[in-house]
Amino acid sequence: MKLLPVGSWSLSARVTIWYSATVLLLLGASALVQYRTLASDLATEDDQQLRETVAAANRGTIGVGESTTSTSLIGPRIRGIDGRCNVVLGQPRVGGPPPLCGPTVGNEVRFRSWTSPEGRLWRTAIQRISPPAVAHTSDNRVVWIEATLDRWTDADLLAGYRRKLLILLPVALFVSALVGMWIVRRALSSLRRLSNVVSTVDAEALERGFILDGSLNETPSEVSELMSSLDGMRARLNEQFALLTKVSSDLAHELRTPIHVLRQQAEVALRKTRTADEYREVLASSLEEYESLQQMVDDILFLAKAENPFSRISRTTLSVSAEISDVAGFLEALALDSGVALHVDVPSDGVVLADRTLLRRALVNVLSNAIRHTPRGGWVTISTLRQNGSVILSIADTGPGIDRESVPHVFERYYRAPNAPLNTDGSGLGLAIVRGIMTLHGGTALLDSELGKGTIVSLAFPMQPESYRELQDTSILTKV
């Protein structure tokens, strides 16, 4: 079986492993500390006992060669050692440590550990006799008192402790793994339920919102946070989805009219033989319809491109006044024809960072819109303003204005305010294209209007191209 890379392990496996490892580490560490404390306590105790035994023998309280507790096998054995390191008093012990001799200073007690070849642990202490005593049974002078302790009880105790740990630690590991797994599973159950709900989401469910089975207060806060983020995403997707649906249905409706005209005129023209002039008329009329179809397709493609977050534009530093005066010059005839005065109130030194063609297109769209909606005798004013690192171009008109309810929708495709005159010759995409252009520039398009008081459209071009992507991201989420 091939092991999966760690990165793809399940969350429960990861949490369980970490949890168990932590438990094992803590338990192991604390057991080790306790074991070492126990071992060192035992050694200290033994040394203390040996020290006292040697001292007692020296004082003559205990006879050399006796055991402190003669009936017990546990206590220290005492021997007398002469200057040549021979045992001169007490039994020479079978299997015990060899005698420990000198050098010691004063009444210092010296210790030594010794392990027999069979693994038995011994501890020996010696102290010089003062004054040197003469053994009763021999001529040899006893120079040192030696006490030896067989530490097998200590070793047994520690070995028992180790055995218990060896059983306890795996059990603890197992239990902690079980507990860890249980905790994680429980915590993730709401995530699983959420996943079940999300997996069933389709276009229809986008409108409804997510309903999680089980009560909400059972849901951990992290998951409910995720849930509300998902729900926010759903709402935004739903909005975009609805917009997309609306756009395609609007487009289909818009396409219907020219196709209808084309079809009717071709069919009617073919019903009987006609003069060359009549055929020419049909073809010319078709050409006009084709042109409007083409315009529609171009605009739709342009909008699709403008809304694509990966679209790039090439920006140059342009003179605001030059661009505005060119555009005003272009539309001047239109304004004169409609009896609308065009005021350009722009300082000559301002610059804007923009794509020239797109800037002109946005200005032409807004300006021609303003001229179209302003009654004879009215005026349209173009002015500029620098604010918060943006250059704002404002186009104000004295037209009939737009009611408050319609204002948020004016930049939508094919939107027509209820009070708008029906004979306007716009494609219904003019302001949508303006918004698209501003989105491409990382700027914003705003429209302010009130019925009877005219309309002001403001185009804000940021001066810092660095903020372009960031601004664009937000402008996609928050509708103009």
Added chain:
Amino acid sequence: MKILVIEDEPKAAAYLAQGLTESGYAVDIVHDGPSGLEAAENPDYGLVISDVMMPGVDGFSMIAEMRRRGRNIPVLFVTARNDIDARVQGLDLGADDYLVKPFAFAELLARVRALLRRSPSDLPLSYRVADLMVDVRTRAVERSGRKIDLTPKEFALLLFLIERTGEVVPRSVIAESVWDMHFDSGTNVIDVQVRRLRAKVEPEGSSSLIHTVRGVGYVLDERSQAD
């Protein structure tokens, strides 16, 4: 002047050739890049009109190879791809102009004429169409000996039309050349501009010189519109 058309779609190629032939150009058609590359070696051609997306060698590779071989014939690309990158790529590779399908034939014709046009120094310094006189240097305009006052833009529009006497100029080309507006404004502003110019150069009683060609654009000449 001979024009080489490289276009893999037979119907599009045929109509393109017909339109160009009827406008007085000799046209040869090839249907793929390699044949186009081979045919362009012929020095008789004064212009290549080529599709971009073609089977085999695409238009961009073709022009790169053509320029590598040192053939400096003007190339006009026509393509259904309308993104700035493609346009920039085409122009970078040495294309002289770029038209996006679908385009008005009149616009193609206007661009073909521009590419084949003599250099500006060869252009006449004054024009005369019927009794309309235009002096390019003094910017004076007269009709039947009477002076006509035009705004600078009106003069530019008239000059643009009179330089192309007899050629039908689409509105988009007028907007581009006279006002530097490289997009469809979606307005009738060119019609209004032409109407205002007409009112000045065609006073009451004089003959009509600027004609509307329905569905196409405008033409300045002496003949009547019905021709």
